Amino acid sequence: MSNLEKTIAKAFLEMAEGLENGSYGVRPKIALTGMGSEHGEENAMAAAKMAAARGVDVYYIGTLEAEGVTTVKVADEDEGHKKMEQMVENHEVDGAVTMHFPFPIGVSTVGRVVTPAKGKEMFVANTTGTSSADRIEGMIKNAVYGIIAAKASGVQNPTVGILNVDGARQTEMALKQLQEGGYEFQFANSARADGGAVMRGNDVLQGTPDVMVTDSLTGNVLIKMLSAYTTGGSFEATGYGYGPGIGKGYEKLILIISRASGAPLIANALEFAAQLVRGKVFQVAAEEFAKAEKAGLSKILEARKAAAKPAAEEEEVKAPPAEPVTASIPGIEVMDLEDAVKALWKAGIYAESGMGCTGPLVMMSEANHAKALEILQKAGYVG
Structure with missing residues (x-):
């Protein structure tokens, strides 16, 4: 089959899927904060125009204007960020792409890269934010978060690998318990000769799993390197950015890029956001969390905490009355x-x-x- 035939076949498949789930013809509305980039507003607006040409209704928050893009004028970066939050809260847009956002503990972002060895897409779970103050509990949750992002992006049965970092083996054991409890997913097999679900550096470069599980600090380094390895680090040229914040009960579609992100990556992030809207990410999340809970996720996490507690219980401290934290x-x-x-x-x-x-x-x-x-x-x- 020629490349043209493949392109036509893909278009018809997307059209059929869109008609089936009611998303065909829908142009998701995605906001983009353009001020604060190391590459200037022009870089962000270039990305907005690219994404608009790909079927995204882009609401550019900044000072620049362009045909095909809706501009929401603001005076500075702080005003732009507040405006973005307001638009998301009021459902004026379906989601947003921005350079920073203070996610609550329990919510973290799933990045998406194009790996250099084989040009394969891979989700990095996770890249910013913190799923849990406990490292291993966070990595267990990250696996579920990564599966959610992958499925909402059209990967029906994503494979899961765990990066060989501190806590990888404990995470693997917990995920195997989750599998045994009935949560259905498939472990990836390392490209190295000894195989297994614990991934090496080679697997990062090759994109062995669909979802690479790690702690968010390591994931942050990975995504920076995989996005900017061809440019010396000052310009993130490839991939889709640091991704959407995912967490149980969390329903704000906010995707993260960085101040070093270039226009091609930002355009991909906008398209990623639109894909998640069409893929009904929050519905997918609710379904996956329900399946994981049914398979014993909370019990597995509680058992881990109990095993990690010291013999002497810590002093119980109660929170004072709540007040706004600004x-x-x-x-x-x-x-x-x-x-x-x-x-x-x-x-x-x-x-x-x-x-x-x-x-x-x-x-x-x-x-x-x-x-x-x-x-x-x-x-x-x-x-």
């Missing part, structure tokens, strides 16, 4: 995040944990910011 303190090790929050609770300060573009955050009211910083510094959580 200030934040970064620079806290992710493994210490929940302990830092409890240290503030113990001092009578209401606080929450979160994840920003630079890493973990502890959030509190503006009025308590200075006092909270002093407490966390004395306790050794921040410098």
